[in-house]
Every structure is written in C-alpha cells, then in structure tokens.
Amino acid sequence: MSELNHGFTLLETLVVxxxxxxxxxxxAPGLTQILHGQQVRRASIDLAMxxxxxxQEAITRQRPVIVESRDNDWDKGWKVFVxxxxxxxxxxxxxxxxxxxxxxxxxxxxxNTPVSRYVRYMPTGEAKLQSGGFQAGTITLCHxxxxxxxxxxxxxxxGRMRTVTEAAGSC
Numbered sequence: 001m002s003e004l005n006h007g008f009t010l011l012e013t014l015v016v017x018x019x020x021x022x023x024x025x026x027x028a029p030g031l032t033q034i035l036h037g038q039q040v041r042r043a044s045i046d047l048a049m050x051x052x053x054x055x056q057e058a059i060t061r062q063r064p065v066i067v068e069s070r071d072n073d074w075d076k077g078w079k080v081f082v083x084x085x086x087x088x089x090x091x092x093x094x095x096x097x098x099x100x101x102x103x104x105x106x107x108x109x110x111x112n113t114p115v116s117r118y119v120r121y122m123p124t125g126e127a128k129l130q131s132g133g134f135q136a137g138t139i140t141l142c143h144x145x146x147x148x149x150x151x152x153x154x155x156x157x158x159g160r161m162r163t164v165t166e167a168a169g170s171c
Contacts, residue, residue: 036143039104044141044151044163046100047078047109051119051153051161053098054080058121065097066090068118074109074139077101088120088130103141111139115155127159142169 008016050067057080058065064083068090070076079099081090090096103109110116114129115137122128127135134157142150152164 033147036106036145037148039107040141040143040148040151043103043107043109044153047074047139047141048153048161048163050078050080050098050100051121051155054119055121055125055159055161057082057097058123059125062123064120064122066118066120069111069116070102072117074111075103075107077103083120088118106144107141108144109139109141112137115139119155121159125159127155127157 054065054067061082064086065080066083066088067078067080069078077100079090080097082095082097083089084094085091114135119127119135120130129135136155136157138155139153140150141152142148147168150166150169152166154162154164156162
C-alpha cells in the first residue's frame with residue numbers, strides 16, 4: 001500500500017500566501033474607493049431625509065421647523081427642531097425631532113451663504129430665512145480624497161430639495 005501525502009509543503013504554503021498578499025494589495029484601493037463613495041452617499045441621504053422630515057413636520061404642526069448645523073458647521077452634524085416661538089433658536093420646551101452627529105471621516109459638507117448654517121421650513125412648506133426672505137441654496141457633499149462623485153442638495157424657494165450628482169472633484 002502506498003502512503004498518500006495529505007499536507008502542503010512549507011514552500012507551497014508560502015507561495016499561496018504571497019499570491020494572496022499581492023491580490024489583496026491590488027484590491028484594497030478599489031475597496032477604499034467604494035467605501036468613500038458610500039460614505040458620501042450615506043451622508044447625503046441622511047441630510048436629505050432631515051430636510052424632508054423638517055418640511056413635513058412644519059406643514060403638519062403648522063409651525064416653523066429648522067434643520068440647523070451644529071456649531072455652524074454641517075460637518076459636525078445637524079439637528080431638526082420645532083421653532084415654537086419663531087426666534088430661530090432651540091429653546092427650552094422646543095422639540096428636537098432628529099439629530100445627527102458628525103459625518104464620516106473625510107466627508108466634507110458645506111452650504112453656500114443662504115444655507116451655510118440652517119434651513120427653515122414654514123407651515124406652507126416653503127423655505128424662508130429668519131429675516132423672512134426666501135431661502136434657496138446648495139449644500140455640497142464630497143470626500144476629501146477627491147476621487148468620489150460630488151453630491152449636491154439643491155434647495156429651491158418653494159422648499160423642494162433635489163439631489164444632483166457631479167463628477168469627482170476636490171472639496
């Protein structure tokens with residue numbers, strides 16, 4: 001009876017490990033790009049959902065509802081609250097409907113001047129500045145690596161929010 005060899009030699013094992021290391025080093029950049037793209041997409045969806053909630057609640061409650069950036073920086077997160085007294089700030093007794101912490105590492109969020117700090121929905125569903133003027137603007141979301149598609153949330157004076165995706169670019 002012949003004896004069968006059921007194991008691997010040290011050399012065979014080292015060759016397989018070397019091949020796995022090479023293949024994983026080739027796949028890692030692609031996986032990183034996918035992860036960064038998903039982080040930007042997720043932040044865009046989360047923020048858009050906050051705007052949808054704010055508009056819906058303003059209409060339902062017949063009170064202004066504000067989506068406000070934390071510390072005047074969208075990167076740090078945001079909160080959605082009912083502005084019962086109409087002063088534009090969160091006061092005691094006013095409900096926080098939703099809040100979000102900072103976005104994922106590398107995701108940058110910024111708004112142009114009309115939406116740099118907050119978006120305020122009125123009971124009519126329109127977006128208006130604290131001063132009473134119409135509010136329209138663009139919030140841009142991108143990844144600091146510059147390799148991901150740029151997503152923009154565009155607010156019209158009617159309060160409608162739409163998403164625009166543009167080619168990759170720097171933040």
